Amino acid sequence: MLQGRRVLLGVSGGIASYKSCILARLLTQAGARVSVVLTRGAAQFVGPVTFEALTGQPVLTSLWQPGQVLNHVRLPQRVDLIIVAPATAHLMSRAAQGLADDLLTTMLVARTAPLLLAPAMNDDMYQHPAVQDAMDLLAGQGAVIVGPAVGDLAEGPSSRPGRMVEPETIFNHSVRLLRRGGALDGLHVVVTAGPTRESIDPVRFVSNRSSGRMGYALAQAAWWRGATVTLIAGPSSLPVPDGPTLERVETTADMAAAVATVRPEADVLIMAAAPSDYRPGDPATVKRPRADGDFVVTMEPTADILMGTAEARRPGSTTVGFALETGDAVEKGRAKLVRKDLDMIVINDALEAGAGFEVDTNRVTIIESDGRLTECPLQTKVEVAEAILDVVERHRVSQKAVSGAAN
Numbered sequence: 579m580l581q582g583r584r585v586l587l588g589v590s591g592g593i594a595s596y597k598s599c600i601l602a603r604l605l606t607q608a609g610a611r612v613s614v615v616l617t618r619g620a621a622q623f624v625g626p627v628t629f630e631a632l633t634g635q636p637v638l639t640s641l642w643q644p645g646q647v648l649n650h651v652r653l654p655q656r657v658d659l660i661i662v663a664p665a666t667a668h669l670m671s672r673a674a675q676g677l678a679d680d681l682l683t684t685m686l687v688a689r690t691a692p693l694l695l696a697p698a699m700n701d702d703m704y705q706h707p708a709v710q711d712a713m714d715l716l717a718g719q720g721a722v723i724v725g726p727a728v729g730d731l732a733e734g735p736s737s738r739p740g741r742m743v744e745p746e747t748i749f750n751h752s753v754r755l756l757r758r759g760g761a762l763d764g765l766h767v768v769v770t771a772g773p774t775r776e777s778i779d780p781v782r783f784v785s786n787r788s789s790g791r792m793g794y795a796l797a798q799a800a801w802w803r804g805a806t807v808t809l810i811a812g813p814s815s816l817p818v819p820d821g822p823t824l825e826r827v828e829t830t831a832d833m834a835a836a837v838a839t840v841r842p843e844a845d846v847l848i849m850a851a852a853p854s855d856y857r858p859g860d861p862a863t864v865k866r867p868r869a870d871g872d873f874v875v876t877m878e879p880t881a882d883i884l885m886g887t888a889e890a891r892r893p894g895s896t897t898v899g900f901a902l903e904t905g906d907a908v909e910k911g912r913a914k915l916v917r918k919d920l921d922m923i924v925i926n927d928a929l930e931a932g933a934g935f936e937v938d939t940n941r942v943t944i945i946e947s948d949g950r951l952t953e954c955p956l957q958t959k960v961e962v963a964e965a966i967l968d969v970v971e972r973h974r975v976s977q978k979a980v981s982g983a984a985n
């Protein structure tokens with residue numbers, strides 16, 4: 579995901595610096611080459627050996643390291659992104675003023691790369707006007723500031739901002755800064771995810787085995803690529819992705835209404851949800867007791883969300899459908915692509931091992947409206963999401979070229 583990208587990770591002297599080890603690991607695992615710079619304060623909390631072992635790169639701690647004295651200008655001008663996490667009150671105050679009295683602050687003055695700061699400090703420190711002013715100045719200088727979050731601090735519980743956001747959140751924002759600039763950058767992408775629930779009575783419902791993983795992965799990956807993302811999701815226990823706006827729905831009718839609202843502004847609509855095709859025709863208003871004997875529920879079909887929005891599609895927009903089949907998946911998918919007037923359809927076979935619901939992997943085939951077929955190997959759902967978005971980007975670029983030539 580970050581192969582070939584270079585990142586400078588500055589760590590300043592806050593207790594949250596232990597979490598930067600996880601961040602260093604996430605970035606390295608994603609393929610980035612990570613150079614860590616520790617302030618003197620940071621080195622009191624976490625030693626350079628830990629970061630060197632996690633990143634496989636030498637860790638820098640001093641302006642005056644013999645043999646590396648030009649690093650303070652070379653490195654911040656060679657990397658694709660500079661992250662400072664945690665960013666202490668001291669670090670931000672110095673950086674805002676352009677003070678360059680150690681290796682990290684000198685690099686921040688010399689930098690040409692984008693800068694992401696993750697502030698972390700005691701909640702009273704965070705409220706101090708000097709800290710607020712420094713953050714305003716840094717934001718005005720183009721820094722992207724992520725957090726702080728509200729939550730427990732080392733010194734006890736708190737209900738005010740101060741705590742550093744989680745390493746996964748800093749990672750997601752970093753990926754977005756490193757990867758934007760492609761065909762999805764600045765577009766509005768709408769993704770549906772998960773199952774829907776249809777009530778039988780106030781406590782029972784009909785649903786399906788969809789976990790939401792595929793849709794959540796698509797929403798996160800589209801956001802990484804610079805899109806504004808609306809995620810319309812049925813009930814799911816997955817953690818809410820960073821960046822996308824989550825709209826929670828319960829029934830297929832709720833999902834259809836939510837899609838209809840955003841559809842006219844959407845540049846890309848990806849229907850990865852598994853909405854219930856049927857619902858109880860006449861849900862009971864009270865819970866039916868077992869003593870009443872057999873319980874016959876008559877099911878009626880729900881509305882077809884994709885068909886329902888066909889007319890409201892924004893001109894030039896891209897609509898991606900999903901088809902989960904059990905046998906003859908490609909043929910059934912092709913028919914659905916035509917019937918629902920889609921730009922592409924993602925097909926998988928629920929009977930295949932490792933594909934479909936409740937697993938972390940999937941094996942899909944993508945068919946485009948021009949008949950082009952992309953067969954993906956068995957991959958994680960994050961990798962499948964990336965493959966689908968690669969096809970969406972290519973499809974949009976070639977569509978643009980065709981409409982440009984026609985004009």
Ligand SMILES: Cc1cc2nc3c(=O)[nH]c(=O)nc-3n(C[C@H](O)[C@H](O)[C@H](O)COP(=O)(O)O)c2cc1C
Nearest residue numbers: 590591592593617619620666667668669698699700
């Ligand atoms: C145990 C401990 C925890 C600290 N945690 C923080 C913190 O979370 N945020 C912060 O701004 N300063 C914190 N400080 C204070 C900084 O370490 C101090 O301001 C230091 O000068 C920061 O230097 P640096 O920004 O160059 O690393 C902490 C100090 C100690 C002793």
